[in-house]
Each structure stands twice: as C-alpha cells, then as structure tokens.
Amino acid sequence: MITLKNVSLDVNGNTILKSINLELEKGKVYGLLGPNGAGKTTLFKTLLNTINYKGDILKKPDNITIGKLIEYPAFYPNLTCIENLKLHASYADIDQDDSSINYLLRVVGLVDAKQKKFKELSMGMKQRLGVAKALMGSPDLLLLDEPTNGLDPMGMKDMRDLVEKNLKNKDRIILISSHNLNEVSLITDTLLFMRNGEKILEIDNEEDIYMYGKVQHIENNVKKDITLLEDNKKDTYFIASEIKFNDLLADKDFIYKDVQKLTLENLYIKLMSSDLIEVKRHA
Numbered sequence: 001m002i003t004l005k006n007v008s009l010d011v012n013g014n015t016i017l018k019s020i021n022l023e024l025e026k027g028k029v030y031g032l033l034g035p036n037g038a039g040k041t042t043l044f045k046t047l048l049n050t051i052n053y054k055g056d057i058l059k060k061p062d063n064i065t066i067g068k069l070i071e072y073p074a075f076y077p078n079l080t081c082i083e084n085l086k087l088h089a090s091y092a093d094i095d096q097d098d099s100s101i102n103y104l105l106r107v108v109g110l111v112d113a114k115q116k117k118f119k120e121l122s123m124g125m126k127q128r129l130g131v132a133k134a135l136m137g138s139p140d141l142l143l144l145d146e147p148t149n150g151l152d153p154m155g156m157k158d159m160r161d162l163v164e165k166n167l168k169n170k171d172r173i174i175l176i177s178s179h180n181l182n183e184v185s186l187i188t189d190t191l192l193f194m195r196n197g198e199k200i201l202e203i204d205n206e207e208d209i210y211m212y213g214k215v216q217h218i219e220n221n222v223k224k225d226i227t228l229l230e231d232n233k234k235d236t237y238f239i240a241s242e243i244k245f246n247d248l249l250a251d252k253d254f255i256y257k258d259v260q261k262l263t264l265e266n267l268y269i270k271l272m273s274s275d276l277i278e279v280k281r282h283a
C-alpha cells in the first residue's frame with residue numbers, strides 16, 4: 001500500500017501539484033486521466049522520488065520496488081532488444097540472467113524480435129520493450145505513462161492484453177496514465193481524474209455509464225455508494241454507477257434532481273470544463 005498525504009509541488013510560483021491525497025492498494029490497476037499539463041507525469045515523478053515535493057508518501061513495506069515507463073522509452077538504437085535489456089540490468093544493478101531476460105521478452109511478446117536492433121522495431125514493439133525494462137526485478141509498483149501513445153488499434157489491444165494477462169497480479173500496484181478513455185476504462189479498477197495539478201475525482205471503474213445530478217439531504221448522512229461533488233460550493237452534485245444509483249433510488253431520505261446519464265467521455269468533459277471537485281466525506 002502506498003499513501004500520498006498532501007503531496008504538493010510549486011515551481012517558480014506555479015502550482016504543479018496541489019495537495020494530492022491518495023491510497024494505492026496492491027492488486028489494483030489505477031487509471032490516471034487528465035488533460036495535457038494536469039500533472040500526471042509529475043505525480044509519477046513524486047512516486048519515483050526524483051523531484052522535491054512537499055507532503056508525504058508512505059510506502060508499506062518501505063522497500064517497495066518500482067518499475068517505470070515514463071515518456072518515450074529510451075534505448076540504444078543500434079543495440080538489439082536483448083543487448084539493451086542486459087545493459088539496462090547491469091546499469092540498474094538488477095540481477096538478470098539470459099533466461100530471465102528471455103522470460104521478460106516472452107511476457108511482452110518480443111521473443112521473436114529479440115535479436116532485432118531497437119531502431120528496427122515498430123512503435124508498439126518499442127513500447128513493449130519499454131514495458132519489459134520496467135518489469136525487470138518484478139516491481140511492486142509499475143508506473144506506465146501513456147503506454148499506448150502512438151499505437152494503432154492492434155497495438156493498443158496488445159498493450160491492454162499485456163496489462164491484464166501478464167502485468168496485473170495480486171501483489172502489484174499498477175498506475176497507468178493515458179488520454180485514451182476507452183483503453184483506460186477497459187483495464188483499470190479505479191479512475192483518478194486530475195485537473196490543474198489537483199486530483200478532482202477518484203471513482204471505481206465499474207461501468208461505462210455514470211449517473212450525475214444534484215443531491216439534497218446529504219448533510220447528516222453519508223452515502224457510501226455515491227461520490228459527492230461540489231461546484232463552487234453552490235450545490236452538491238453526485239456521481240454514481242448506474243447499478244448503484246438504481247439501488248439508491250429506493251432510499252427516500254435523498255432527493256436527486258436533474259439526473260442524467262453520462263458516458264465516461266461526457267463525465268471527463270464535464271469534470272474538466274467546470275468547477276466540479278470531489279467533496280471530502282466525514283466517514
């Protein structure tokens with residue numbers, strides 16, 4: 001488990017990350033969504049401890065290992081896949097013999113291309129080699145920053161299968177950032193929406209349809225199955241999966257108004273183009 005408490009970053013007076021609170025649990029895949037400049041890559045860098053942030057990141061156990069694919073995968077163009085991975089293993093002081101490197105190449109579907117030079121690989125193959133590098137040492141936390149960037153639909157599906165079948169396991173936390181909402185919704189357990197350096201909503205990724213509207217009579221009760229959102233503190237809104245919302249309708253203590261169905265894309269647009277932000281609950 002990794003806990004972020006009030007993680008913030010200011011650079012030259014600009015807020016890059018704003019008081020991020022987050023709990024990452026092992027066995028789960030998290031999707032990080034947000035527009036260009038929202039702070040997704042910077043959040044990865046705080047987890048990697050490569051930038052000076054304020055706040056705390058608590059890791060249990062504290063020797064959690066991290067694998068990363070951040071920005072464009074960097075390899076030597078004239079070396080083969082296998083040579084690149086061996087070189088990285090020696091730089092990173094990770095004990096990898098030939099059979100474990102071959103195993104990694106098999107996991108990412110590159111075993112037939114292992115003697116190809118990096119510069120000869122397709123974009124999708126390069127990304128998968130980047131994943132193989134990230135997987136070295138079987139990390140507890142895997143950070144994948146836009147792993148489907150530049151991939152065609154087949155490449156995206158390959159990456160999705162790779163995450164679901166080979167990367168996800170009960171002991172690992174996976175955090176994936178992407179601009180591709182469909183991809184993210186297909187492979188993640190939890191969606192994290194970021195805007196202007198702030199985590200504005202965290203929601204279980206259960207369905208493609210979300211119910212959204214205003215909610216009243218929430219002050220004295222805490223509804224577990226809805227996420228409350230505030231818009232400039234004028235009104236309280238809610239967001240819930242369709243199934244949960246149908247259960248909630250039976251509870252007459254709550255009044256829901258202006259309810260509409262939103263696709264993930266519509267939800268994203270609404271969150272990014274308004275002041276909506278998740279309300280902290282009093283548990």
Ligand SMILES: Nc1ncnc2c1ncn2[C@@H]1O[C@H](COP(=O)(O)OP(=O)(O)OP(=O)(O)O)[C@@H](O)[C@H]1O
Pocket residue numbers: 011016034035036037038039040041042043
């Ligand atoms: N080294 C740096 N110095 C100053 N500002 C930076 C630095 N790196 C990033 N930023 C700024 O931090 C903000 C967040 O950038 P970041 O790369 O984390 O966003 P992102 O959500 O990953 O965006 P994208 O979707 O384009 O990858 C941006 O405004 C960016 O200009």
